[in-house]
Amino acid sequence: MKKLLLFLLFPVGLPGAYAQVVNADPQAKYQWKEVTASGYTYRYVTNDPSQTRFYTLKNGLKVMLSVNKKEPKVRALIGVRAGSNQDPDSNTGLAHYLEHLLFKGTDKFGTADWAKEKPYLKSIDSLYEIYNKETDQQKRKAIYAEIDKTSGIAAKYAVANEYDKLMAGMGGQGTNAHTSVEETVYEEYVPSGSLDKFLALQSERFRNPVFRIFHTELEAVYEEKNRGLDNDAAKVQEAMFSTMFPTHNYGQHTTIGTIEHLKNPSLKEIRKFYDNYYVPGNMGIVLSGDFNPDEVIKKIDGAFSYLAAKPFPTYKPQAEKPITAPVVKDIYGPTAELVRICFRSTADNTRDGMLADLVSSILSNGKAGLLDLDLNKQQKVLGAGAAVWQFKDYGIFFMMGNPKQGQTLEEVKDLLLAEIEKVKRGEFDASLIKSIVNNQKLSELNALQNNVGRANNIMGNFIRHRGDNWDKSVAYLDVMSSITKKEVVDFANRFFKNNYSVIYKRKGEDKSIAKVEKPVITPVPVNKDAQSPFAAGIQAIPAIRIAPQWLDFKKDMQVLTRNGREFLYTPNKQDQIFKLYYYYDMGAYNDKMLTYAAQYLQFLGTDKKSSEDISKAFYDIACSFNISVGTKTMTVSISGLNENFDRAVALFEDLVQHAEPNEQALAELKGRILKSRSNAKTNRAGILAGLASYAQYGPENPFNYDLSNREVETLTAAQLVNEIHQLFNLEHKVLYYGPRAAEIAAAGVQKLHPAKTDYTPYPARKAFNQLPTDKKQVLFTDYDMVQAEMRWVRNSGPYDPYNAAVINVFNSYFGSTLFQVIRESKALAYSTSGSYVTSGDKTIDNSITAYVGSQADKFNDATAGMNELLTTLPESGKGFEAAKSNVLNSLETQRISQEAILTEYLRLQKLGIAEDVRKTTYEKLAPLTFGDIRKFHAQNFSGQPYTLVVLGSEKKLAMTDLEKLGPVQKVSLEELFGY
Template sequence: MDSMRSLLSTSDFLQVREHKLSNDLTVWLNEDHSQPKIFGAVVVKAGAKDSPNTGIAHYFEHMMFKGTDKIGTIDYESEKVLLDIIAEKYDALADTEDPKMRAHLQQIINDLSVRAAEYVIPNEFDRLISRFGGTKLNAGTSYDYTLYFNTFSPQYISQWAEINSERLVNPVFRLFQSELETVYEEKNMYGDTMASVAIEKLTERYFYPHPYAYPIIGSAENLKNPRLSEMRRFFEKYYVASNMGLILSGDFDTEEVLPILESTFSRIRKGKPPHRDIVALPPFEGREKVSVRIPMPFVKIMALGFRGVPANHPDQVALNIAVSLLNNSNGTGFLDKLTVDHKVMGAMAVNQSMNEAGILGLLVFPKFFFQTYAAAEKLVWKQINRIKEGDFSDEMFQSLKLEQKREYASKLEDINSRAEVMMRIFSQGKSWQDYLDEVTRIDALSREDVIEVAKKYFTENYMYVTKKTGRYPKTILPKPDYSPIIPKNSDASSAYVERLEKIPVQELKPHFLDFEKDAEVVSLRPLVTLYKTHNSVNDIFSLTLSYGVGQLELRDLDKLSAYLPFVATESMSFEVFRGKLQELGSTLTFDSTDSEFLVVVNGFDGHFTQTMALVGDFLRHAKPDDKKLRQIVDEAKVTEKSLFNSSENVADMLLEKVKFGEQSRYLTKLSFAEIKKLKGKMLLDTFSKVRSVACNLHYCGTLSTEEAARQIKLHLPLEEVSIPSNSPYIRDLMTYDKPTVFFMDMEDVAQSIIYAYMYIDPLKAKEDRPVSRLFSAYFGGDMSSLMFQEIREFRSFAYQVNARLKHPPLNRSEKPASFVMKLATQTDKMIDAMEVLENLVHDMPERPERVESVKQTIRNWVNNEYPTSRSLSLKIAGFRREGYESDPNKDYLEVIDRMTMEDILRFYKENIQDHLMIYAIVGNSKSMDMEKLSKFGQIVKVTRKDIYK
């Protein structure tokens, strides 16, 4: 595909301007005017490997949201006096082992923190980002780098640059005690994940003595003994301009932006990038045996771990192809074939490159009961040796190169995904051209290159891992006995805000969907509609067939979507059919949701006709194969064994039961006994039913509407469509007559997951929909919401805190709405967290000064979430399916602009304040006070059979 290679080097949307500011900070600028937004990020080349096992890099990332000497304070001079003493006390705490003295120091720190909070404006940084057009504010710490990023509206580029550079000049570590408790919650949350401790143990064994061996979040012992002085030294060492990068992708003018960035980000301290001595990993010596414990009986798990390559290694591209010979998106790899032929229950390859080392591994699930680890390993080695011996066709080799190039191009299509690539590439020390040149390197690869890297890396020196059934002892970080740190200035503004407000802002109106112009709409036949949008960035097409029936109507659809990738047609075997798709650079996948069944095709427009012919043959002539059902049965069995090991999964099942009763998706689904009785013909009969229901087709590509429609009508079985759709399918919500706590007991979990459900009568007034959105954002929408501040920010009572009011589609307005709140917290904080939530619900604080910022948040979301070209028509069709004739966001904003605190209060008093709260709680009863829990309602203990069929 020479055209694609030239596209990657010449298209305007792929041009990245690399520039250095006067302080040596690197800037990457990528103009793309396809969406009315900008993605902005700061990348710091410092991560967990630079503070191994301490967690400093991670909790420093948390503290970067607390403000500076100018942001987040009403009087920094007075606050600093207390913060300096707090820092000294933390250093003393880290040097103290005596429990009584530690408790005394912690109490002093708490008292000082409460006093310092009198000067704090909590969450001012987050509020400023939102006030000036920002959404999706977030950060992340990896082993190699730390990211700070968000999306924002283009007219606020000056404010964004000012705020985000200011944050890096002099960050202040305020509210540290409460934020450290939040990190404790995060640590405990990871500990409740089924395999997290096993993965930690395995990572340590694989990477030792490299710093990658230690968890990013740090050890429990180090988290108990933080040193603010070490965190300050970490900042001074690594947060220098030459060790950082600024990434912007989106709707801006490069020449206009550069002076803005120079005047703001050049304030960041100069400094030399820190020198790092890379720790070399020793080779494995023969077959090094390791076992890990996972609480999943009957299921065997095996892994083979080899030494991989770091991100900049010259063998990386060839190794990617070698791995795709084992696993690929069309399921034609050698390990894929073991799964398809049911020679093992499952097998996959992992190839991950970090900056200083790489992971190369194979994960294998032997068949239940009788297949031994040795037998499964022998099969796997046979597939590896096929690559080492060159036992693969040239057609397969070329098709995998084409697949790799398609994946490269697809990652660069839109602002968000391209910015993610830019951040990763910068963090690896590469230039943008290095990344674009990788397509040329793929083209230049020979079979011999792939054979050589397979021989080089898949050696007889490897780590052999097997699973034992069991659990590791948990280290639970308990709730400290602290007084809540509640700032008094939650609605104040710092003097810094006045500076931002003086910056001129160009007035830009939000960009709304135009149902008539944004997508061409063509009726192909009764009940069949084609939506066409143009792809202006490459020659890759996507075609989605959206049939209007989902899992809530046909309960075996999830099994159908899992089964179809394993079958072929009456005239072609699986290998031939999938091989032909792969040679064209095309993929065919399936999915099902509550209200639709999706057939998704991707490929190159130059091969559209041939791809449609293959897909049409599959839709008309898919051939049942009962042998392939064994894979579906095995997957269902693994689900049965693992589902109840995850408290998040159990909480989701319990909430479904509380909201929908016997209509819960987990009670209407096929049981395991029913799955075992399935036949291939039964599932393909269901597929025929699906194809008879009304269908929307969504094509995004370079072909004309007429040509795309002609090929689709020629090859796809649209004549089968004859039944109108019932979608969106809405289930009845449960009502209750008294407060109730549905409780599911789970041993050995540190965190409790709490859902609070409220039934809300059908909304009466037309304006209730927009105001419900405003209320939901005010109450539990983001970091500035009441729930977040009162429960997490001020009291550290929970890690996950959110709420959502969900009403039915417009054309189902007679149906009720639901309000669901969620908390995830340590069990010893659960009652406290629930009491605060109850107070918020039944006596909601009035904060009229926040209403404008909440309205601005909604405006930002509407503007910044304008869809990509591939999702435009899907969004339009989705709105139409719900009964809208135009973009509802336009009407919403017009109504919301007129709203005041009085409107929020009216909605709250009519629909929320006096309504019953029904709780769904998953936790460890041995660690909680059940008598206190009964204050929130009659406790109904739930068993597995009550929530899962």
């Protein structure tokens, strides 16, 4: 967990701070202090870069505030220290159910008439209890029919989606929540000027939640379960927990619950869970962003002081018995093979937990770990890595590997275990520990600018420790830097024995799948324009309007010219990190081999340095490079500490100019590419993307524009090395974001990376012709899955950046409407979306896309529901105002900063625009009416032919149903991928 989720542990210091070796007591500079301000006492940790304040209100509620004024927004998390661990054995999945229901409102909002709605909801509660106890299937169906009927009546008084509308109206973004083994967290991102509205809504949300519109939400959870049954990665994850924890609820309770428990929910048990665990002493609020903490704590106290302090149950697990012999688990499914080896670790915030974390980085850090150098760099496997997840009671150290062509999972397992043996024998350089700490500090210095990262880290600490050991979290890397090689070796020999589980994910049919069957559900009314008096009150709370800030490219950046080459500059005034980019106006559409040359480079050395030496050199100075080849552009990036700028750029320059061919590396790379291509044909998301591209362009399309397998096999080392050597001979711009002054930075780049006067012209760019969407058709690809995924595709009008106002409001409104109708009213899918997609390129038409993923036996209802909304746009004045307000707030609070200023400048430059186009969008928003988006829908969506692409199992979908929607063309994987 620490390796994946740590963010904020390094205080900004002077250049060279990374190289310091901490003293014998690295914890000493991180001490708790207590301060009283504005009538409230809070604690903080000295030298904490996030400057987080920890308050405990009189009722026990924890409040954690971290100020970051980079943008006028606030990341808000409300966490409960209860997840699937706390589920009763007889009702697994209950915490997750409750998470869904906390979006349904209370007796004050989410209802148009609580007095009339209440008795029907009480009746539904009772019916579910009878339903749970009944075993006769016919009687169960009759009871469910009564639940369905009563739910339909109750829904007439409900205001569906009112929470989401209120959040959208105040400019909230990223409304979401998640449940895990020991937590449930509710997530928002709100404008700082809307905090009063936000707190008023949240305090009511947790006062007396009402479990309304339950049976359609229950069906959404069924859909979520079925999606998990189709997800091989989720099955591997479940197997990892179950083998590591045969006793603890980590492994015995799945977060989403068992099929049997999903079929028999108890609203009374859910209410009991809420009453037990949603109490102030078990809850925490984290805010990170632009606000005054002295003012905000008063508002939070005023909003949540009604919560009464009371005791809550604690989960006290039995200790797990040691694993004394390898536990083997086979998982089957259609996706690519992999192996995962797992060791049970100690609880979070223990010395052994830290050592496990450090060993995972010694093995795998992306550049200089043993797995990185011995397996990935040597291409002995398709890919390998290691990580640690740590929780309150235990942790998991795990390694994962993907086999090459012709390689067995057992062979990959042996290679992974062999690397552990090297750690046990001490076959790694002691200096690697220092490099690991330095690189993690660099990562955390970058993440410090991000409110999401700050808030997540603080909330994670609250979930595991109630925030009480924040001092240890802040000191974490300093303490790690004091670990010696001997301690690591001693730990490895003590920790790694035959005490592991190995999970083999094999290709094949999973015969254990038993999907959650759909019940008969009558669509419920959604009362699109109903509004509770409480919601009207929230809307009436004044919000502080935030003045938008538009880019002024003449002030926010500089364009210098050196020997005819453009140098784009913007300063970093926050820390000592630089980011340097070489930007090419060409990509894979110009040269298919560019992608493969960029991959090949990571395995090459020079006449003086091996590939491994180069990786170690970059890692030692906490710098990195990357070559990103897009379809029309290519970007080389070099980043790291400013003090190491010259060394990093010189290292990369030397590698590009003096890279030497390596025939063995190329042979291995070809094999891995061909294996990766084979694996790609098992990836559902990739197949669906290929179908959509096929729908837009036909058989020859951007998705499959690539070298054939035969062309890959015939690539030569000389060809690819020549591509690399020619990289600097192609015209490119230089982009710099960093602490150096513009002239100094430009001079430094010119010295290390001199401009030329005779650049080689770009190869001609491949152009694709979009197909006219002038008739209905269905493209179908067969895939072994429980669900079916459908995407509607249509090519639309030309791109115009000045149409963004109506498009953005329409997309916000239409997306909300789809969710409300497809999911909340009709319970047809867990996931649905739809939008008008702008191409961002004047040479490419915009497109329309809509998506539904549902059970295969809901195919007809799901497609009919989407087709209805594509034809007729339901009108909701309240929904429109919320969508419009959301887009306005988004523009007012959006801040384009750092290197993003330079990339935005280049994007607009290609369109022939010299000013920030968002200003025009903002000015066009005010006069927009619902009539404008109705007209937009009528012109672009309604009555238009679409290509429907369908991914599903031919065993579960009737071709006759597809044929009703248009002529069906079956598209093979070879046609989609081009190989």
